Amino acid sequence: MMVDGVEDEEKWLAAGIAGLQQNAFYMHRALDSNNLRDALKYSAQMLSELRTSKLSPQKYYQLYMRAFDELRKLEMFFKEETRRGCSIIDLYELVQHAGNILPRLYLLCTVGSVYIKSKEAPAKDVLKDLVDMCRGIQHPVRGLFLRSYLSQISRDKLPDIGSEYEGDADTVNDAMEFVLQNFTEMNKLWVRMQHQGPAREKDKREKERSELRDLVGKNLHVLSQIEGVDLDTYKETVLPRVLEQVVNCKDEIAQCYLMDCIIQVFPDEYHLQTLEILLGAFPQLQPSVDIKTVLSRLMERLSNYAASSTEVLPEFLQVEAFSKLNNAIGKVIEAQADMPILGAVTLYSSLLTFTLHVHPDRLDYADQVLGACVKKLSGEGKLEDNRATKQIVALLSAPLDKYNDIVTVLKLSNYPSVMEYVDSETNKVMAMVIIQSIMKNNTQISTADKVEALFELIKGLIRDLDGAAHDQVDEDDFKEEQNSVARLIQMLQNDDTEEMFKIICTVRKHILTGGPKRLPFTVPPLVFSSLKVLVRQLQGPEENPFGEEGSTTPKKVFQLLNQTIETLYGVPAPELALRLYLQCAEAANDSDLEPVAYEFFTQAYILYEEEISDSRAQVTAIHLIIGTLQRMHVFGVENRDTLTHKATGYSAKLLKKPDQCRAVYACSHLFWVDDQDNMKDGERVLLCLKRALRIANAAQQMSNATRGSTGSVTLFVEILNKYIYFFEKGNTQINAAAIQSLIELITAEMQSDSNSPDPAADAFFASTLRYIQFQKQKGGAVGEKYEPIKV
């Protein structure tokens, strides 16, 4: 049916155009032969095509445009006719003899245009007559087009100041009055469309109306172009009159469009000076009007205006733009009780943007806006509306964007309260935005109070809120979020140790609430952050602030660290905890705190024994332990022995032989610390290596027994490398002969039948041999040392 309708419309349009062209043809003929009577007759017939009710506005427009072109020619003719001596007044009467009103009025407007140009009567009188006579067209579409025609032909003939049609003292008023009246009538017609026709075609009608809206809006544009409409006139007449019409028409579409029109068409400066009047209209609009968009655009324009030049800022202050806008928004929200929360939030968001632009120095304004928003939100509970939450994010992001400084934002006392009202998802998003802002701007958050406030803000990331379902959380997103938090923790810095410690305590307090899933992400940065304090302490000036104040001693820090790491037990994340313990132990080492270091090692060992059961994890852990232990210099002989012994013991007890082997030869380093002469126990090094060899051997045999091949010689080559290392380091227990025999052993192994080829091991061995060769060729002491070894 719809298709038929469209096709029919095409047909009607075609018929209309055909009729129009035919009559236009006769009209032209009459024009050519200067036959006024026929010209009038055929032009009226031509215009009769515009009397159709069958076309949609769009199609009607096509027809109208053709008629419009023809009327231009007719107008030229009328002009010539008056030059030939035909009185314009007679012409003006003559066209009014047409029986049908629509052609009559088109002709009247056309002659009217010539009449004004002839200046035989004041422009204002002719215009007044035309705009009055046009009342005869009450059909919305036809009326709108007719008046649009009137507006078109009169645009350059308004008795404006400076125009050649300028009249007496009141001339601007006349021009304005004309446009206003035409505007009012057009708007009435436009609004009336809504109420005519069957209810089921409402959508179609609204679509058609929106197609026509520019015809109405054009009048406002014309008004804005009138030279004589200065601020005073605008304030006293134009705006009140336009607003009166807008408010009284009680039509949603019209109000929405026209308010926007007013805002876009007239200069910002006018808006600023008439804010009160303009804003006063908003609460009077229909409840369904999308006020938020319109008001937002107003504020956007004003914001841009404020941003355009600093010179205009005093104007804003002078007219108290902020408080006016603020009041207006309050009133609008109050008046439209069932305005969706989205609307309110959008409004506050725009207002906030506005105040940030215009009064960047007035944090209290921003806070006031947020406060109002909180008040509104408090009646609503958690937000469900997606778009509303988006707006909240925009609202909350605005100050961040503006100040680029979370510290400033933290001063907004209502900021966290707003965040209360968004769901946990949004809370997270917002928290991310905040963190990103901090990252981007490298913001220094340097007091515990601020940190406290900040973490309060981003608590969506720090802990589960209200038992919100976290089952839906995407693993990657979660990681991303927690990584951000981790980065944030790293950003927190204060050169004052005391304050920094406080910050750490604050952070700790917060992150400990995070639950097992978050701790693995958040504890490490905290630990390292704390360690940094100690490092800085060590590198810092000689005087020891710890000693004097006594409140924040390294010990205290370590205690805190210990307790912090302990929380990972519950996760459980023993490997991570172990690493952190070791890290702390090393820090304690640097701080010369043997008992502390010992304690950390103990913790690590306990973890190793009790919690780390996976063999791979054990391997990793044991290597970490060995590596750390190797660097420890704080321990006395006894402690060191205990720990070393334990480590060696653990190494030998690893499950897989190769792992055992590697761990054991790694242990050899525990007895040989290069820069500490008291830690060079060559014998025990050799013992370790021999033990490793034994294990390697056993591994080969085991492999032989189970798989029929001896497996790789890699372990041997690795051990060989250790030999060479210690040989070079001057361990007297390791001599050339031992190396020589090991080389031979490996060579033999490689040549044995049961050996399965392993190119990697071969290459490794070959390059080891090459190294020896290289060292031999070096000559000097080194070459000499290697001399006995034959390859």
Next chain:
Amino acid sequence: MNYLIGAFKPACNISITFADGKNRKQVILKLMWLCLRTSIFACCMKSVKVLILICNVHSADGDECVAICVYTKVPLKKENGQTIMVPLFQSQENISGKISIEPVLGKKVEHNGVKIELLGQIEMYFDRGNFYDFTSLVRELDVPGEIYERKTYPFEFSTVEMPYETYNGVNVRLRYVLKVTVSRGYGGSVVEYQDFVVRNYTPPPSINNSIKMEVGIEDCLHIEFEYNKSKYHLKDVIIGKIYFLLVRIKIKNMDLEIRRRESTGSGANTHVETETLAKFELMDGAPVRGESIPIRLFLSPYELTPTHRNINNKFSVKYYLNLVLVDEEDRRYFKQQEITIYRLQENS
């Protein structure tokens, strides 16, 4: 043959010439001598309304001097449908001129007297051919005798009372005519007619109230209309407005019609004929409450006559403004108001 011609043709030609009225505007032009068979010759100038009558002045010496009298001539529709231009008079004017009688082929005309009559007649079409004379003036021009050659008689009816205007209606007409009769005993009288038109001018009425009225259908349509006057002259403009107080019907358009109501006869035989002379669209589309629609209707394009009230108890012609509203189902809602049309003295 000649005998036959003489038998069927009138024995003489009669021509009636109006003299230029004393109070008429005159233009004397010197023209080349014109030989005119008929002494009334119309020469149409630029304006159709103004005609120049050229009267052949038969001065004794047969001078070439020609007097040209400017008569206002107006078109008059004859019974046969032809439109001819005839002179225009108004009441109280002197109607004068000359009659010239020229015997055919130089024969003598015997007669029992020559007379001229000025007749005001009303003819009802249901009784066609039967004229009722409401005015009848006679002038004897000649005593019985014989006419041998062209003979000219001046005539004059002074300050003739012609209260009624010439009118051509649907069922009735009112005409003025000059009738010249050459009475003859046998062979029949020779009669010649000359129509002329009478129009009477009225000064603007001292009281001319507007027509203002509120009409409506209960709970359906209430309008208030206003026409600026109740009496309009023929070239007048009707100015007014229609104000919609209540609109509950879907109006499609609104027209203002000018209707002429001609009633003839009297009593049981009254016959009424109504014509719509003008249909003027005032409004297109459906108005809403509070709308005010302007009216501006120029009367000049329409063929109106003044209102005639009870002309000699024979007929009346009245005019009405009919406001018609048409709804979307093509139902018509109308209100008719009588207006008086008068002929305004143009130079007043």
